[in-house]
Amino acid sequence: MKSNMGKTALLLVSSLALSLQATTNDDPCAVVASEFAKSQGADAIDANLAQSCLTAIPLHKDDALDTVAQLRLFLQFYSAQTYFAHPPTPQLELTAVDLNATLEAMEANITSGAYENNYAFDKAIHNLFGLYRDGHVVYESACYMPFMFENGHPIVSVANTSTEMPSIHHLEVFSDGFTVGEKVDKINGMDAKDYLMKMANEHPEPYWVDPDARYNQLLVGTSNGQTTKGLFAARSVYTEETLTLTYANGTSAELTWSASLRGSLDASSWDSTDSFYTNVCRRSKDEIEKVYADMQNTELTQNTMPSGLSIRDDSVKNKPRSELPASVAGLVRRGDAVPTPALQMVNGEIMLYVMNDQVGVLVINTFTPMNGGSEDGFVHEFSGNITAAIEHLSSKNIKRIVIDVSGNGGGFVRLGRDAVRQFFPGESTYFASNMRWNPALATMMLDGSDTNATYWDLGQYKKASDNSDFKDWNEFLGPVSRDGDYFTVIAVDDTVEVEAEDNEPLPPVYKGPQPFADEDIILLSSGMCGSTCAVFSEAFENHGVKTVTMGGRPLAKTMQTVGGIKGSQVLTFDDIAGWAWGLLGDKVTTFDYIPAVFTVNTFGTASVNLRNSWRKADQDRPIEFLYTPSMYRLMYTDEMVVNVTAKWEAAADAVWGDNQDFYDANSVSGYADRSGKDAGGGKFGRFKNLGHLIWSKVNGNDEL
Structure with missing residues (x-):
């Protein structure tokens, strides 16, 4: 009799394979990986399918509790957290945040099983960071935001x-x-x-x-x-x-x-919900060890953390600014026709247009390299382009300039400050900051091996109160008790010391006359200007230049030129761990209040703001919480959407021409300019006339 064992075995194997395939196909993350694989990651897939993978990942309680514990250590460096306990500026419409209570609630929810899955837990963290409305205070877990x-x-x-x-x-x-x-x-x-x-x-x-x-x-x-x-x-x-x-x-x-x-995420890195969590959501042991290895060869400098040693280059220090490499190799020279740039950095960070024989337009898109541009030589190139733009307009006897910083998210602080000095030569500008005092910061400064190798080089700071030197780190650290928290002493930069010790020194700014009069400068913004852009704009507003904002809510209200990220330094979680390691070495592990490398994968976008910025004339709260309306406000038109020149022309016409702007902050009762003079108010209060008052009421102004 012929045996059926082989056929039976084959059927069993086939059934097992089908069972495994069915199990795999039922795994949402496996299906998502398969869908992306079909298109080699180039095409999009159904959003609900992608979302089903994220919500299928179970909560790993031990990892979640450890994540909250790590967040506590990193968030101790966040400079402005106390001001969110009771937001002091109603115009900003911010939600009050009790950080400690929120983190405690997260821990309770983890322990009790209140979070349905890992997605719900990550959502709670992301929502917490989102309440701060600060591009320096960011948490983008790869487990929550991979798509x-x-x-x-x-x-x-x-x-x-x-x-x-x-x-x-x-x-x-x-x-x-x-x-x-x-x-x-x-x-x-x-x-x-x-x-x-x-x-x-x-x-x-x-x-x-x-x-x-x-x-x-x-x-x-x-x-x-x-x-x-x-x-x-x-x-x-x-x-x-x-x-x-x-x-x-x-x-x-x-x-x-x-x-x-998103970004460099590769769908081949997972084939199931479990492997998605292991390979996408968490940093592997090898990844963490690589971060530590990179720290061993890191010089801790003011603006970045490059690998290896930086060699100081004094070759350009005594040259005129016109000889900076940007004014030759880094510049694309074109005709003067608008909208073709007259001058342009190769990657588009800066573009200069000649609008007519009276007005030039300088677009500063960012203070950091764009489109994958290299940081090598960028400081000299950027500074040289600002110089070249000013010289180009001066050579054509153009006396007015529109500086467009719409959408500028910041970059290297020293470039923002250098640009300010080029427009206002020979004048000192006020850049003041402080940090939130915390035990980790104090230990790093007082027990660190070489603080002068870091951003916290004591010699580069002076007391804001009297411009005198700090005698030691204890005096710098304080702490100063104010606003319900503890802070370091408010300090200003010692610009002479900073330039003397910089690895990429710049030539001195010429001491000649200011290239453009204050009243002949328009600072144009969409409100989306922050970080170094905020530092740059703050200095211009202090000089009383004309400020114009575009767009915003359809309400008859004022709008700020700088709409956010007004802190003066961002630190990623890896920056903090790296600086702690660089200063304390192996003994960093003996301090349980100093964070180690973050174990959650965040695409490198987990960060806090380290420093609050302060205005010289108003130090009752950081600049972030001072509401400073622009002088003019305009709305976008159809033409501006497709032709940026129309936007510049409208701004110039509102300030220097006969065009009436949408909402003039100078007519607002109680609005004071930087000199402290009352800039408006009259029979109809904030409004220009009775018709304007009625129009504003009809169109939703609820601040009558």
């Missing part, structure tokens, strides 16, 4: 003229450009403008402290020189909310979301 979600419907806020109330429009995108499309009346049955204002205050991703800047971040715009789709259309946090747009023409559209991989 970019898009709906294909970017929107803009435009008006018929720059002085009218705007409406929301869909942006029609074509292969060769885009145009403003149909007006959007409602989003999910709510007035479109009301929906977006609510989103600006409730969604965790807008990271600007000012609500008008947050509103602009939802829309199509620019960020560090790159066109962005806006958070309404493209975001890293998927809310699973069905969005329906109702157009003014009576039609409607239900938006479909897709998901793509």
Whole structure:
């Protein structure tokens, strides 16, 4: 009799294979990996499918508790946390945050099992960081934000003229450009403008402290020189909310979301929910050891943490600025036709336009290399381009300049300060800061082996109170008790010492006359200007230049030129661990209050703001919490969306021409300029006349 054992065995093996395949196919993360593999990661997949992978990851309680413990150690360095306990500036519409209570609640929720999955836990952390509305205070877990979600419907806020109330429009995108499309009346049955204002205050991703800047971040715009789709259309946090747009023409559209991989994430790195957690959510032992290994060969400098040693180069120190390499090799010279740049850095960080025979436009997109540009020689190149731009306009006897910093997210602080000195030569500028005192900082400074090798070189700081030297670190550290917390002493830079010790010294700024009079300078912004851009803009506003802001909420209210990230230094979690290791060496492990390398994978975007910035004339709170409206405010028009020149012309016309701006801060009762003089107010208070008062009330001004 013929045996059936072989056939039976084959059937068993086949059944097992089918069972395993079914199990694999039931694993959401395995399905997501498979879908991305089909397109080799180039195409997007269904958003709900991608989201199902994230919500399938169970909560690992021990890891979660350890994450909260690590967060406590890193967040002790966050400089402004006390001011969020009771936000002091109502115009910013910030939510109060009790940091310790929030972290304690997280620990309780982990222990009790209140978090349904790891996604819910990561969401709680991300929402906490989002409440600070600070691009320096960021937490983007790879387990929570590995995908970019898009709906294909970017929107803009435009008006018929720059002085009218705007409406929301869909942006029609074509292969060769885009145009403003149909007006959007409602989003999910709510007035479109009301929906977006609510989103600006409730969604965790807008990271600007000012609500008008947050509103602009939802829309199509620019960020560090790159066109962005806006958070309404493209975001890293998927809310699973069905969005329906109702157009003014009576039609409607239900938006479909897709998901793509963020950054360098490779879908081949996981094939199941378990491997997604291990390989994507957490740093491996090898990755952590590599971070420590890199720390062994790191020089701790002011602006960066490069590997190896930096060799001081004095070769350019005594040269005229016109001989900096940027003015030759780093500059692309073109004709003067607008909108073709007259001068441009190779990667677009700086562009100069000649608008007419009276006005030039200097666009500063960022203070850091763009488009993968190298940091080698960048300081000299950037500074040289500022010099070349000023000289180019001077050679043509152009007396007025518009400096456009819209979407400038910052960069190297010294470049912002150097640019200020070039526009205001021979004058000292006030850059003051302090840090939150904490035991880790004190130990690093007092027990560290070589603090002069770090950003905390004591010789580079003076007391802001009297410009005298600190006698030692104890005097610098304080602590000073104020505002419900403890801080270091407010200090200003000793610019002579900083330049003397810098590895890339710059030639001295010429001592000649100021190239442009204060009244002939316009600082133009979308409110989305922060970090080094805030330092740069603060100095210009202190000089009383004309400030113009674009866009913002459709309300008859003022708007800030600088809408956020007003702290003066960002530190990633790895920066903190690296500096602790560099200063304390092996003994760092003996201090349980000093953080080690963070074990959560965050795409390198876990950070805090180290330093608060202070204004010389107003030190009752950091600059971040001082509301400083621009002098003029304009709305975007259809033409400005497709032709940036129209924006510059409108700003120039509002300040130097006959155009009436949308909302003039100089007419606001009680608004004071930097000299302390009352800049407005009259029979109708903040309003220009009775008609303006009625118009403002009708259009939603709730501050009458």
